[in-house]
Amino acid sequence: xxxxxxxxxxxxxxxxxxxxxxxxxxxxxxxxxxxxxxxxxxxxxxxxxxxxxxxxxxxxxxxxxxxxxxxxxxxxxxxxxxxxxxxxxxxxxxxxxxxxxxxxxxxxxxxxxxxxxxxxxxxxxxxxxxxxxxxxxxxxxxxxxxxxxxxxxxxxxxxxxxxxxxxxxxxxxxxxxxxxxxxxxxxxxxxxxxxxxxxxxxxxxxxxxxxxxxxxxxxxxxxxxxxxxxxxxxxxxxxxxxxxxxxxxxxxxxxxxxxxxxxxxxxxxxxxxxxxxxxxxxxxxxxxxxxxxxxxxxxxxxxxxxxxxxxxxxxxxxxxxxxxxxxxxxxxxxxxxxxxxxx
Amino acid sequence: xxxxxxxxxxxxxxxxxxxxxxxxxxxxxxxxxxxxxxxxxxxxxxxxxxxxxxxxxxxxxxxxxxxxxxxxxxxxxxxxxxxxxxxxxxxxxxxxxxxxxxxxxxxxxxxxxxxxxxxxxxxxxxxxxxxxxxxxxxxxxxxxxxxxxxxxxxxxxxxxxxxxxxxxxxxxxxxxxxxxxxxxxxxxxxxxxxxxxxxxxxxxxxxxxxxxxxxxxxxxxxxxxxxxxxxxxxxxxxxxxxxxxxxxxxxxxxxxxxxxxxxxxxxxxxxxxxxxxxxxxxxxxxxxxxxxxxxxxxxxxxxxxxxxxxxxxxxxxxxxxxxxxxxxxxxxxxxxxxxxxxx
Numbered sequence: 001x002x003x004x005x006x007x008x009x010x011x012x013x014x015x016x017x018x019x020x021x022x023x024x025x026x027x028x029x030x031x032x033x034x035x036x037x038x039x040x041x042x043x044x045x046x047x048x049x050x051x052x053x054x055x056x057x058x059x060x061x062x063x064x065x066x067x068x069x070x071x072x073x074x075x076x077x078x079x080x081x082x083x084x085x086x087x088x089x090x091x092x093x094x095x096x097x098x099x100x101x102x103x104x105x106x107x108x109x110x111x112x113x114x115x116x117x118x119x120x121x122x123x124x125x126x127x128x129x130x131x132x133x134x135x136x137x138x139x140x141x142x143x144x145x146x147x148x149x150x151x152x153x154x155x156x157x158x159x160x161x162x163x164x165x166x167x168x169x170x171x172x173x174x175x176x177x178x179x180x181x182x183x184x185x186x187x188x189x190x191x192x193x194x195x196x197x198x199x200x201x202x203x204x205x206x207x208x209x210x211x212x213x214x215x216x217x218x219x220x221x222x223x224x225x226x227x228x229x230x231x232x233x234x235x236x237x238x239x240x241x242x243x244x245x246x247x248x249x250x251x252x253x254x255x256x257x258x259x260x261x262x263x264x265x266x267x268x269x270x271x272x273x274x275x276x277x278x279x280x281x282x283x284x285x286x287x288x289x290x291x292x293x294x295x296x297x298x299x300x301x302x303x304x305x306x307x308x309x310x311x312x313x314x315x316x317x318x319x320x321x322x323x324x325x326x327x328x329x330x331x332x333x334x335x336x337x338x339x340x341x342x343x
Numbered sequence: 344x345x346x347x348x349x350x351x352x353x354x355x356x357x358x359x360x361x362x363x364x365x366x367x368x369x370x371x372x373x374x375x376x377x378x379x380x381x382x383x384x385x386x387x388x389x390x391x392x393x394x395x396x397x398x399x400x401x402x403x404x405x406x407x408x409x410x411x412x413x414x415x416x417x418x419x420x421x422x423x424x425x426x427x428x429x430x431x432x433x434x435x436x437x438x439x440x441x442x443x444x445x446x447x448x449x450x451x452x453x454x455x456x457x458x459x460x461x462x463x464x465x466x467x468x469x470x471x472x473x474x475x476x477x478x479x480x481x482x483x484x485x486x487x488x489x490x491x492x493x494x495x496x497x498x499x500x501x502x503x504x505x506x507x508x509x510x511x512x513x514x515x516x517x518x519x520x521x522x523x524x525x526x527x528x529x530x531x532x533x534x535x536x537x538x539x540x541x542x543x544x545x546x547x548x549x550x551x552x553x554x555x556x557x558x559x560x561x562x563x564x565x566x567x568x569x570x571x572x573x574x575x576x577x578x579x580x581x582x583x584x585x586x587x588x589x590x591x592x593x594x595x596x597x598x599x600x601x602x603x604x605x606x607x608x609x610x611x612x613x614x615x616x617x618x619x620x621x622x623x624x625x626x627x628x629x630x631x632x633x634x635x636x637x638x639x640x641x642x643x644x645x646x647x648x649x650x651x652x653x654x655x656x657x658x659x660x661x662x663x664x665x666x667x668x669x670x671x672x673x674x675x676x677x678x679x680x681x682x683x684x685x686x
Contacts, residue, residue: 019683022577022683022684023577023578023677023682023683024576024577024578024582024623024677025577025578025582025676025677025678026676026677026678027678028577029676050408050410050435050438050439050574051406051407051408051435051436051438051439051441052406052407052408053404053405053406053407053439053441053505054404054405054406054407055404055405056400056401056402056403056404056405057399057400057401057405058399058400058401058402059399059401060399061396061397061398061399062396062397062398062399062400062405062502063394063395063396063397064394064395064396064397064445064447064480064481064502065393065394065395065447065481066447066448066449066481066482066483066498066500067393067449067483068449068450068451068483068484068485068498069485070451070485070487092393092394093394095393095394096393096394096396098394098396102407104407104408104409104500105409106409106410106411106498106500107411108411108413108451108496108498137407138407138408138409139409140409140410140411140498141411142411142412142413142684142686143683144413144493144496144684145683145684147490148492148493149491149492149493150487150491150492153451153485153487153496155409155411155449155451155483155498155500157409157447157449157498157500159405159407159502162396231393233367234365234366234367234368234371235366235367235368239367239368280367333368333369333372334366334367334368334369335368335369335370339366340362340365340366340486340488341365341485341487341488343485
């Protein structure tokens with residue numbers, strides 16, 4: 001009654017991902033035990049079980065978010081898909097005003113992926129989770145045939161706790177609020193594009209990819225009346241501002257000269273014909289809060305943060321930007337795709 | 344300063360997924376508003392925000408799980424990838440002894456996917472979520488180039504509440520426990536394989552894909568001392584039993600004649616050379632509980648459930664199966680892959 005298997009277990013330990021790694025059998029268990037379990041060991045992720053049991057959240061609201069990561073190439077200056085997959089989801093939780101606690105990680109591996117690549121990515125995830133103070137408590141692995149994926153895709157989901165009474169959301173934005181940005185813009189977008197296009201930059205631009213839980217925690221712990229937070233990923237500052245204007249029904253005026261941009265990013269944008277306002281970041285966020293709290297907030301965010309604009313009532317809601325010569329232009333939602341697969 | 348976009352917005356509303364659908368711009372927002380938002384409307388998933396805020400869990404422990412779904416083909420008798428992505432994650436929560444409450448859904452779309460296909464899958468997810476009593480509260484969409492995916496992949500994550508004091512896990516299994524299965528085995532595996540191989544079955548075998556939250560709720564609400572629950576997905580009954588034996592350090596003896604198997608599934612396995620014990624289900628589970636609770640549990644699980652075996656102490660821990668002629672054989676963990684991309 002022992003029937004022939006369609007794909008027999010290989011005699012030698014494979015160094016690449018095989019379809020059999022996805023089959024729920026011996027080889028998949030070995031992958032979990034050798035690669036994932038050591039990296040993501042957690043008291044909450046019970047081994048041999050498909051889920052994690054977590055302590056009660058008590059009276060705190062829960063924040064819940066997910067993102068799929070398909071960045072190409074998998075490795076870029078300043079990070080890789082693993083670091084991105086942890087930081088991105090941590091940051092989405094932080095943008096809800098939540099303290100990120102737990103992540104899940106689901107992998108879609110392409111047949112033929114070198115095991116070493118997987119180990120390196122998983123190592124980055126472990127490191128980024130440590131930096132962000134979160135635990136990766138549960139996960140899943142699937143394998144697809146060659147030509148049905150691109151090395152690996154990762155989807156993370158995250159749970160955080162909202163331990164304050166603020167409603168951090170576009171609906172809380174008020175006319176007169178200040179708009180701050182936590183640091184210089186666009187390095188993630190340029191870093192990825194430079195590798196992809198084989199640009200030979202004198203000193204390579206490092207992605208800004210980083211967890212944002214700590215700066216957000218500082219703002220909230222100081223009792224600032226944070227109205228809204230938004231990380232600047234796909235679509236960059238332009239998309240984030242237009243979304244906030246549309247969602248709040250208020251207009252936003254930005255002083256272009258105040259937007260922090262490194263010289264090398266500005267230069268790369270000119271060469272590549274990119275709008276820096278539309279470049280993705282992975283470790284930068286907007287903070288909208290009452291004007292009178294600007295100075296305290298900037299002090300808490302550090303020397304790279306900047307006060308870039310102000311919310312005002314005008315109909316229809318729109319985002320305007322004062323250019324270097326003093327002229328105002330309307331900032332539009334990016335209508336197309338500057339850079340596919342940036343995250 | 345308005346720079347040319349690499350992929351301009353198409354003049355006509357597209358009927359297929361374009362790379363620009365993944366760019367964080369106008370077209371992605373349109374996709375969210377037209378396809379996802381109407382299907383997944385929830386009081387908790389705040390629009391225009393990348394996460395969901397959920398009410399406190401109080402004193403209940405949280406269960407958290409994730410799975411990636413890469414099933415091929417996307418549609419099969421009895422379900423599709425969308426139904427699978429909801430049921431699979433709901434079931435992982437139920438197997439933790441949790442009441443499933445909230446799901447996230449992240450989509451990796453291949454350029455060229457017909458929008459109609461996406462709408463159909465999303466409709467199935469909505470329907471399955473309704474059946475399972477869960478809400479899809481947050482999500483994400485990425486687009487990859489043609490030849491870097493396979494139509495669409497979905498990763499769901501789920502949160503549930505554990506509202507009882509039982510420790511539902513392999514460590515709770517005791518010698519003498521009864522092993523029950525909730526219904527007939529292997530229909531999901533055969534349904535997918537039949538479509539894939541173009542088998543012309545007289546009456547097509549329907550996948551068993553279904554949410555398991557309700558039968559689990561009944562067992563727990565009746566106060567049964569459930570020791571362990573395990574859904575029978577990749578690797579089927581064989582993988583689940585071997586995992587439980589290894590994790591509990593106890594042996595399991597199964598009566599092959601008691602394992603419920605429909606005649607058409609048995610026939611298909613003979614034609615295709617498949618071991619029915621290794622076939623994936625997506626709506627069946629094992630329940631391990633004290634022998635004396637067998638009758639009550641079977642009554643609660645319904646007429647398709649069966650008492651198939653018993654846990655006993657023996658070293659080393661192993662799974663044995665009594666065949667039709669009374670001989671016992673050892674059941675092994677499937678070492679290879681019966682059927683790639685079954686879920």
